[in-house]
Amino acid sequence: MPDTFKPGPDAVEIVEREACFRGFYSLDRLHLRHRQFSGEMGPVLNREVFLRHDxxxxxxxxxxxxxxxxxxxxxxxxxxxxxxxxxxxxxxxxxxxxxxxxxxxxxxxxxxxxxxxxxxxxxxxxxxxxxxxxxxxxxxxxxxxxxxxxxxxxxxxxxxxxxxxxxxxxxxxxxxxxxxxxxxxxxxxxxxxxxxxxxxxxxxx
Structure with missing residues (x-):
């Protein structure tokens, strides 16, 4: 792994978070970008995440x-x-x-x-x-x-x-x-x- 990659508080930037569904379980859509192994911030990604209790x-x-x-x-x-x-x-x-x-x-x-x-x-x-x-x-x-x-x-x-x-x-x-x-x-x-x-x-x- 390149020395420039340092996971930390600034490694992920949430641009927007949408609540798509709320029930017994929940679903959110995230627009985010994260630091890449090069050390640079990557492009904005759109990802749905299923929210469950542990x-x-x-x-x-x-x-x-x-x-x-x-x-x-x-x-x-x-x-x-x-x-x-x-x-x-x-x-x-x-x-x-x-x-x-x-x-x-x-x-x-x-x-x-x-x-x-x-x-x-x-x-x-x-x-x-x-x-x-x-x-x-x-x-x-x-x-x-x-x-x-x-x-x-x-x-x-x-x-x-x-x-x-x-x-x-x-x-x-x-x-x-x-x-x-x-x-x-x-x-x-x-x-x-x-x-x-x-x-x-x-x-x-």
Whole structure:
């Protein structure tokens, strides 16, 4: 990278910001320019940005039985791109109140899976689609007891209809390999656990 490029407060200039839509989510159109690697300011660009609350995703893991808890629900975004728009996912929710990510993980585990989590192991934070959205995901593994877990959960007032599954860890990893699990948070969490399972089990058993 050239020495002339110095990201800082003056690296991006917002010329104009338009509110295109306001609802549960929001959409803004930005007219901006940013400093280029040459050190010069680039031309004005027009970019739409999808504004979302940050999200929390947690993979409930039973270290005693080496099992994970996954949820299955309908996802409108997959409706015309997948033969089956009911996706296998992690427990997840939005930080739409004055809550810490850890509190959201515990709350959503109970709402979506009837599951009481123990310790949380932070995996990472990441932007799932930074080219067009400002959402940032907080990703965890959560310790749980999977014995007797299952059923259908979710908040009726939010139209949630969530089936809970308990899988041996290796079966879940195989579902990543063959494409049955095809959403980013689940893939990242399961692959992370594959790399760190011995350490997690050693500390949590």
């Amino acid at each position: 999200a929390v995703c947690v993979l409930p893991y039973d270290p005693q039985r080496d099992r994970v808890v996954l949820i299955e629900q309908f996802r409108v975004g997959a409706m015309h791109k997948s033969d089956n728009p009911w996706l296998l996912e992690l427990v997840a929710g939005l930080i739409d109140k004055d809550e810490e990510p850890e509190a959201v993980a515990h709350r959503e585990a109970m709402e979506e899976a009837g599951l009481k989590l123990g310790a949380l192991w932070p995996i990472t934070q990441y932007y799932p689609s930074p080219g067009g959205s400002n959402e940032r995901v907080h990703l965890f593994v959560g310790r749980c007891d999977s014995e007797g877990v299952g059923g259908v959960f979710g908040l009726a007032e939010e139209g949630e209809d969530i089936q809970v599954h308990v899988w041996p860890f290796e079966d879940a990893l195989d579902a990543v390999k063959d494409g049955r699990i095809d959403n980013a948070a689940s893939i990242i969490a399961l692959q992370w656990l594959a790399l760190n399972r011995a350490e997690v089990r050693g500390l949590w058993q």
